[in-house]
Amino acid sequence: MSWLSKVRNGIPFLPKRQVADTLWHKCGKCQAMVFTKEWEDNLFVCPRCDHHDRIGPKARFTMLFDDERYRVLPAPEVREDPLKFKDTKRYPDRLKAARAATSERDALITARGVIGGHEAIVGVQDFAFMGGSMGIAVGAAIVAGIKAAIDANLPYVLFTAAGGARMQEGILSLMQMPRTTVALAQLREAGLPYIVVLTDPTTGGVTASYAMLGDVQMAEPGALIGFAGQRVIEQTIREKLPEGFQRAEYLLAHGMIDMVVPRAELTSRLATLLAYLTPEEAAA
Incomplete structure (x- = not known):
């Protein structure tokens, strides 16, 4: 025994x-x-x-919003399996399995709630859903969240966690990179803040687009953040990379992100940033 x-x-x-x-x-x-x-x-x-273990949207929203109260925004309807993709499994079968495992429609959930007295729209990528991969549904959810933030004159906060673009959607998944970038430009034109919280892992096309466009770049301790994998980079440049390369602390030391915040302090730090970046709301 x-x-x-x-x-x-x-x-x-x-x-x-x-x-x-x-x-x-x-x-x-x-x-x-x-x-x-x-x-x-x-x-x-x-x-x-x-x-810091990986957590899903529900756990994130519960610990983030005041009194654990929030409203999940409806996910946009998108065309599924546009390429009729099949590898060892049919793409619809993979979606069905991911939905059964996570009880979510796709890899990004958006909610509206109050953080430290400041209302915000918050999106959370779920790595448990097909590696948090960026597909049409994820791009549409981000654009919808940004539009909701603009319509309500609220800041937009995004927690990233992804292995990159979703290969089952081919070039259509890569098109979410410019699509979300344009939406973020509209958010900036509206004078609203965009805060990114990089969680483990944030890689690939997600890092190459909306994950690195925040007005403030935060990260959880030890989070893996990068574009290509370390082994691929080493084989390409034929050099050994430094210890801790692509971890949040290394990126902070080299000026790629603004701060590394432990999860226990994340809500209070976000509340401080929201108060600072939305002075009109604070005055009201």
Whole structure:
């Protein structure tokens, strides 16, 4: 009998849902076994090594908005499987599996709520949905979120987490790069702030477009941020890259982002930025 089974069996009144698989969480970085409750109470951050685990939109919205209150904005309807793509699986089958696993329509969810007394439109990419990949639906959701921000005269905050463009949509996924860039230009013309929070991982075409266009660039500790993978870069330039290359702290030290903020301080830091960047709202 393993030590984990002994611990589990030694708790006589353990609720049925808390079996061995749910009672403990294994840190992806230091491999420490942490009580799931302790891990969740610590905002899904390992209390041993401070590793920030990936979280989805619902968890993000709950910890971000005042009184855990927010309204999810409807996702735009888009054409699915425009290329009739098939690899080892049909693209519609992959979408169906991702929706069943995440209970979400696609990889980006937008909500409206209040952060530290300041109302904002917030988009969150979900890496659990096909690697947070950028496709037509993600591009449409970002554009719709920006339009909602302009119509309501509110700032737009975006949490990025993606492996890049969605290959099943080919060139149509890459077209979301200029599409979202144009929408962000309209947001800027309206005089509204755009804040980006880079989370682990943010890579590929997402990094090459809307992820790096914020008025303020924030990141969570240890987040992987880059365009091409480290191995690809090393093979191309035939040199060994520095330790921690493409991590948030390295990018901060080299001036690519503005700040690295622990998850526990993120809400208060965003509230401060929103107060500073929306002085008219503060005066009102």
